[in-house]
Amino acid sequence: MKELNVAVIGAGFMGKAHSAAYAAMPMFFWPPPAIPIRKVIVDVTDALAEEARQRFGFQESATDWRETVNRSDIDLVDIVTPNDSHAEIAIAAAKAGKHIICEKPLARTGGEARLMLDAVERAGVIHMIAFNYRRTPAVALARRYLEDGRIGEILEFRVSHLQDWSADPKTPRTWRHQKAIAGSGTLGDIGTHAIDIARYLVGEIKAVNALVKNYIPSRPLGEESDLCGPVDVDDGAVTLVKFAGGCIGSIEATRNAHGRNNYLSFELHGTKGSLSFNYERRDELQVIFSDDPIDARGFRTVYTGPAHPYGKSYWPVPALGIGFLDTKIFECFDFISAIVRGDQPSPNFYDGYRISRIVDAILASGETGGWQEIAG
Numbered sequence: 001m002k003e004l005n006v007a008v009i010g011a012g013f014m015g016k017a018h019s020a021a022y023a024a025m026p027m028f029f030w031p032p033p034a035i036p037i038r039k040v041i042v043d044v045t046d047a048l049a050e051e052a053r054q055r056f057g058f059q060e061s062a063t064d065w066r067e068t069v070n071r072s073d074i075d076l077v078d079i080v081t082p083n084d085s086h087a088e089i090a091i092a093a094a095k096a097g098k099h100i101i102c103e104k105p106l107a108r109t110g111g112e113a114r115l116m117l118d119a120v121e122r123a124g125v126i127h128m129i130a131f132n133y134r135r136t137p138a139v140a141l142a143r144r145y146l147e148d149g150r151i152g153e154i155l156e157f158r159v160s161h162l163q164d165w166s167a168d169p170k171t172p173r174t175w176r177h178q179k180a181i182a183g184s185g186t187l188g189d190i191g192t193h194a195i196d197i198a199r200y201l202v203g204e205i206k207a208v209n210a211l212v213k214n215y216i217p218s219r220p221l222g223e224e225s226d227l228c229g230p231v232d233v234d235d236g237a238v239t240l241v242k243f244a245g246g247c248i249g250s251i252e253a254t255r256n257a258h259g260r261n262n263y264l265s266f267e268l269h270g271t272k273g274s275l276s277f278n279y280e281r282r283d284e285l286q287v288i289f290s291d292d293p294i295d296a297r298g299f300r301t302v303y304t305g306p307a308h309p310y311g312k313s314y315w316p317v318p319a320l321g322i323g324f325l326d327t328k329i330f331e332c333f334d335f336i337s338a339i340v341r342g343d344q345p346s347p348n349f350y351d352g353y354r355i356s357r358i359v360d361a362i363l364a365s366g367e368t369g370g371w372q373e374i375a376g
């Protein structure tokens with residue numbers, strides 16, 4: 001069976017999720033398109049990299065990503081570092097001819113993302129951006145209903161990604177609160193997931209008009225520290241959206257929503273029905289068709305399972321519980337399949353680039369207070 005040697009760069013939260021997905025993917029998707037071999041894991045110190053090697057089941061650990069991406073025995077580079085290093089690593093990996101999956105946001109700005117897109121296109125490698133929420137079976141089912149015409153023409157769409165981990169002003173500053181590392185705040189962090197869902201279900205975004213706020217301009221530098229450092233990124237944004245296809249809608253993102261743990265939700269109204277979803281109840285898609293009997297009007301709950309996207313390879317009964325890791329396993333399967341077939345998966349660096357341009361436009365609109373067309 002074909003094997004692909006994987007180098008994962010970064011051994012934090014996403015390093016763990018992606019490593020677990022490489023290990024688990026062939027257990028569900030058998031025979032797998034290829035077996036991902038956990039070859040090298042890279043982090044900034046020997047101690048971090050070696051601990052990750054043992055914990056995540058890699059053959060080797062390393063501290064120099066440049067040396068690793070240039071190794072002739074590496075087929076696939078997986079970038080799960082903070083946002084400021086995505087471009088440098090991806091461009092070097094593309095030059096070395098490696099297939100690349102990169103975590104979102106693709107880059108800190110649209111300009112940086114463009115350089116990454118140019119590099120992978122020039123090198124002719126397979127590339128993917130890790131917007132895994134669209135691979136939640138209920139979200140993929142919503143897209144299937146739309147493609148099959150069962151919801152009709154899309155009129156209105158609203159999507160929100162709400163979290164509260166950053167709502168407490170005493171929560172210490174992290175790299176996610178610093179523009180130089182993260183590029184933007186809530187928008188790049190979770191707003192990009194909402195934008196990806198919007199483009200996945202509705203299509204390209206043409207123009208935006210946004211209110212963008214920073215609520216907590218400085219934070220402690222550590223759990224025990226009395227010192228504070230500046231927070232120079234957005235905490236929350238509310239955006240009106242014009243889609244290229246004519247649909248109107250809104251996108252909201254905040255990390256200051258007490259009580260909302262990971263509330264990625266959308267509602268879509270079409271000429272033949274409506275769809276509603278909330279990631280905190282991710283096995284369920286709410287749906288109504290306009291020709292439902294008049295005495296049974298209202299949303300019904302469809303519990304995803306074997307009859308739905310990714311379901312055949314998964315559990316034999318609906319509603320056993322899809323989790324975050326499952327969406328990473330589906331992402332891994334789709335990426336490895338694309339490499340073996342030799343065609344580009346979706347979403348790829350082009351989508352990451354477009355989404356970075358949309359974030360830039362939302363931030364610009366927040367400054368100017370007017371509509372911003374999305375730059376090409």
Ligand SMILES: NC(=O)c1ccc[n+]([C@@H]2O[C@H](COP(=O)([O-])OP(=O)(O)OC[C@H]3O[C@@H](n4cnc5c(N)ncnc54)[C@H](O)[C@@H]3O)[C@@H](O)[C@H]2O)c1
Binds near residue numbers: 043082085105
């Ligand atoms: N898809 C999702 O749902 C999702 C969720 C969380 C994070 N992310 C994205 O994943 C990326 C990583 O986020 P995270 O939460 O895992 O961060 P993290 O801070 O938990 O981990 C980052 C790791 O990268 C290491 N690192 C930093 N610079 C490095 C370098 N030059 N070489 C090697 N290792 C380096 C750090 O030491 C750390 O171990 C970010 O771009 C983030 O936006 C995506």
